[in-house]
Amino acid sequence: MAERLRFRGGGFVIQRKRHAGWIAGFVIIAAWQASSSLGWASPVFLPSPAGIAKALAGLALSGQLARDVSASLARILVGFSLGASAGLAFGLALGLVSHARAAGLPIVSALFPIPKIALLPLFILWFGIGEPSKWATIGLGVFFPMAIATYSGVDQVPRTLIRMAQSFDVPTAAIVCKVILPGALPGILAGIRISASIALILVVAAEMIAAEHGIGAFILSAGNLMRTEDLLAGVCVLSALGLTVGWAVSRAERRLLGWR
Amino acid sequence: MRPTWIAAAAALLACAQPAAAEKTSLSVLKLASSGPVFLAQDLGHFAAEGLEVEFKFFTAAQPVAVAVVSGDAEFGVTGLTAGFYNLAGKGALKIIAGQSREEPGYKLSAYMVSNQAYDAGVRSPADFAGRSFAMTQVGSTFHYMIGLLAEKKGFDLSKSRLLALQSIPNMVSALKGGQADTAILPSTVAVPMFDRGDAKIVGWAGDETPWQLGALFTSPKTLEGKRATVERFIRAYKKGVAAYDLAFQKKGDQAATDKALDILAKYTEQQKGAIAAGLPYIDPEARFSAKDIAKQVAYWQAQGQADKTVDAKEIVVTSFVQSLD
Numbered sequence: 001m002a003e004r005l006r007f008r009g010g011g012f013v014i015q016r017k018r019h020a021g022w023i024a025g026f027v028i029i030a031a032w033q034a035s036s037s038l039g040w041a042s043p044v045f046l047p048s049p050a051g052i053a054k055a056l057a058g059l060a061l062s063g064q065l066a067r068d069v070s071a072s073l074a075r076i077l078v079g080f081s082l083g084a085s086a087g088l089a090f091g092l093a094l095g096l097v098s099h100a101r102a103a104g105l106p107i108v109s110a111l112f113p114i115p116k117i118a119l120l121p122l123f124i125l126w127f128g129i130g131e132p133s134k135w136a137t138i139g140l141g142v143f144f145p146m147a148i149a150t151y152s153g154v155d156q157v158p159r160t161l162i163r164m165a166q167s168f169d170v171p172t173a174a175i176v177c178k179v180i181l182p183g184a185l186p187g188i189l190a191g192i193r194i195s196a197s198i199a200l201i202l203v204v205a206a207e208m209i210a211a212e213h214g215i216g217a218f219i220l221s222a223g224n225l226m227r228t229e230d231l232l233a234g235v236c237v238l239s240a241l242g243l244t245v246g247w248a249v250s251r252a253e254r255r256l257l258g259w260r
Numbered sequence: 261m262r263p264t265w266i267a268a269a270a271a272l273l274a275c276a277q278p279a280a281a282e283k284t285s286l287s288v289l290k291l292a293s294s295g296p297v298f299l300a301q302d303l304g305h306f307a308a309e310g311l312e313v314e315f316k317f318f319t320a321a322q323p324v325a326v327a328v329v330s331g332d333a334e335f336g337v338t339g340l341t342a343g344f345y346n347l348a349g350k351g352a353l354k355i356i357a358g359q360s361r362e363e364p365g366y367k368l369s370a371y372m373v374s375n376q377a378y379d380a381g382v383r384s385p386a387d388f389a390g391r392s393f394a395m396t397q398v399g400s401t402f403h404y405m406i407g408l409l410a411e412k413k414g415f416d417l418s419k420s421r422l423l424a425l426q427s428i429p430n431m432v433s434a435l436k437g438g439q440a441d442t443a444i445l446p447s448t449v450a451v452p453m454f455d456r457g458d459a460k461i462v463g464w465a466g467d468e469t470p471w472q473l474g475a476l477f478t479s480p481k482t483l484e485g486k487r488a489t490v491e492r493f494i495r496a497y498k499k500g501v502a503a504y505d506l507a508f509q510k511k512g513d514q515a516a517t518d519k520a521l522d523i524l525a526k527y528t529e530q531q532k533g534a535i536a537a538g539l540p541y542i543d544p545e546a547r548f549s550a551k552d553i554a555k556q557v558a559y560w561q562a563q564g565q566a567d568k569t570v571d572a573k574e575i576v577v578t579s580f581v582q583s584l585d
Contacts, residue, residue: 044329044350121430129423129439209430210423210439221398221424224322225565226343 047229055233064218069237071213072203075131079138079206080199084192087143091150091191095184096176101151108151112144117205124209134206141202142195149194153187154180182259189253196245200238215241281312284489287324287333290317290528292448293360293368293474293540297337298527299507299520300500308499309492321401328353328479334486335493337476342399342565344477345557349570354483357494357581358548359474360540362405362466368473368540369405369465370450377441378460385463389415394423394431394440399565401473402444407559408469435459447538448530466541472552473540483577494580498546505544508536549584550576 029049035041036048043051059065093100094108116137127133157180165175207216215237222230288294297315300306306313316333318324324338329352337359338344347353362368373382382391388409395402403422410417423440425431428449434440436458444465445453454461476497483490506512507520525532553572560566 044347044352121433124430124433124439125437128437129425129434208426210425210434212421217424220426224341224343224397224424225399226322226326226346227567 044228047232051229052232052236055227055229056236059230059233065237068213068215068218069241071211072207072215073241075134075206075214076138076199076203078131079135079202080142080196082135083139083142083199084146084195086139087146087191087195088150088188090143091147091188092154094147094151095154096180105151108144108147112148116141116202120205120209129210133209134203134211137206138199138202141198145195145198146191149187149191150184153184153191156187157183185256186253189249189256192252193246193249196249197242200242200245204238281307281310282489283312283314284335284493285314285316285333287316287318287327287336287338289319289321289324289338291446292524292528292530292535292538293339293542294337294527295508295520295524295539296359296497296500296504296542296546298500298523299503300496302523302526303500303503305496305499305503306493309496311489311492311496313493320396322397325353325477328477331479331481334482334489335476335478337474339401339474340472340553340556341397341401342403342560342563345560345566345570345575348477348575349567351480351574353477353575354480355475355477355548355553355576356483356490357476357497357546358472358543358584359476359546360542361472361474361549362470363541364467364470366466366541367447367464367538369402369444370447370454370461371409371463371465371468372435372443372445372450372453373460373462374435374438374441375457375459376438378462382441383462385409385468386413387462388420388442389413390419391441392421392423392439394425394434394443396424396426396428396431398422398424399560403565404471404556404559405444405465405469407563408471409465412469432458448534451534451537471556472549475548475553476546491580494546498581501542501546502544504542508539509541509544543584546581547584548576548581550578551585 032041032046033049036043036046036050041048056065059068090104090108094104095101119140120133120137123133123136127136161179161183162175165179170178203214204216204219207214208220211217215234219231219234219238222228222234286297288297297313301313301315316327318327318338321339321341322343324336325341325344325347327333328336329347336353339360344353348355360368371385371388373387377391381387388406393406395406397403406420406422407417410420423434425434425440428445431440431443431445432449432453435443435445435453443459450459450461453459476494478490503516503520507517511517521532521536524535528535550572553576557566557570557572557575561568561570
């Protein structure tokens with residue numbers, strides 16, 4: 001009788017471990033709080049988690065948190081919608097039209113690496129110190145990753161599927177809607193995931209200039225005032241926003257990409 | 261006999277050679293208000309106290325204070341901001357001597373109005389009520405000065421839009437473009453703007469609201485661990501302040517004035533004319549007003565910009581210089 005072969009093909013399969021993330025987070029925060037409570041970390045250099053939680057509670061109770069978060073979300077929503085929809089359209093054009101690709105790709109490569117924060121003074125000259133310059137900063141930051149993600153998503157749609165549709169004489173518009181767009185969707189969703197995080201980064205930069213409310217303005221003024229608890233409380237809020245966006249995109253991926 | 265001779269010769273040599281200078285460091289802005297430390301350095305007052313002072317230059321008041329907290333510099337001299345008080349309130353900074361003050365007749369900080377707002381009737385500091393105001397940062401000296409003005413003229417600052425623009429060049433362009441109605445700017449920036457017709461000057465902060473603008477400070481660690489060094493530093497600093505006073509405030513000796521102006525021009529990298537026009541008042545004995553410091557802390561606390569735990573009495577050390585109050 002031959003010995004039963006042990007199954008050896010299970011390596012590196014990612015399993016869902018629900019609790020590991022919570023435990024790791026708890027251990028880090030507990031160690032941090034302990035070092036503050038024991039006086040190893042000076043409150044000047046590193047505020048304690050309890051101090052940050054107190055600052056967060058104070059912000060939430062005074063209504064400042066709601067006001068700042070809603071002001072920032074409004075900016076992100078407008079900037080992201082403008083930038084992402086333009087990026088999506090431009091990326092599709094790059095992916096589908098040869099002329100657009102030949103002309104557009106070098107432009108994207110040339111403009112993508114420019115730090116949008118460096119252009120902030122120019123945006124102020126063009127759009128003023130009100131909301132439009134903030135939308136422009138976020139929108140432009142979102143545009144390029146979105147365009148590139150869409151373009152490469154379209155590029156990775158299996159050629160065989162497109163050729164098959166063509167040989168069945170499917171109209172071009174239908175091929176785009178029913179083959180290319182669903183095929184490019186994973187790439188587009190990855191683009192949304194990245195560009196939504198970029199929007200969160202840029203809202204802080206955008207709110208550097210003349211923003212009265214907003215989570216970025218709050219973080220900057222906490223830095224200016226050397227209120228490190230408030231600063232880290234603001235950073236926690238940004239992280240929470242980032243987690244929420246990541247969770248929402250994951251939900252969308254599971255729903256929209258169920259066909260895979 | 262011989263060993264005694266050698267010992268005597270050695271002792272003589274030891275006396276003739278000065279002891280190696282003690283190294284210390286000072287964080288500072290390249291502004292005329294830092295004049296006394298530049299004078300103390302170049303006129304040899306620090307060296308006479310056996311100190312070799314290394315300057316660490318910054319471009320904003322905030323990092324000057326942070327550098328002292330982080331231990332990158334032992335002393336700092338700059339303007340007092342809400343951020344400074346929050347750091348000091350945590351026991352990280354102590355004020356040990358005075359620096360510049362806004363005083364009547366000294367054209368240090370100008371009340372400025374954009375041309376558009378001027379045409380619309382903003383002609384004096386009292387008209388700043390309800391107008392948008394450009395400043396560098398929340399809690400900055402500019403923020404405090406508009407607060408003082410609002411207090412004096414009796415207007416409600418919460419009805420004005422306060423625009424934090426992060427830098428003086430941004431303030432200049434906002435004022436020029438009419439995106440901000442008003443601002444307070446240092447004379448070195450304000451006067452050229454006015455001369456070019458980019459904006460109007462409608463008054464000077466020193467005339468309206470005198471206050472203790474700047475101070476010399478150190479960390480509690482330096483204060484406790486190197487008290488002798490602090491004493492020598494302040495002695496030299498006072499001589500620098502006296503030289504500043506003689507050159508620019510008493511103005512008795514033209515040669516001294518010219519030499520001091522040369523030194524300031526070297527450190528601040530500005531035209532001598534611009535420096536001379538915008539020199540701040542500095543108390544001739546480097547005194548400061550502890551009462552005014554307490555008033556500033558109370559103002560920031562009332563505005564919610566400084567922590568309630570900050571105690572103005574804990575921040576100041578009055579054993580090195582006489583009190584003004």
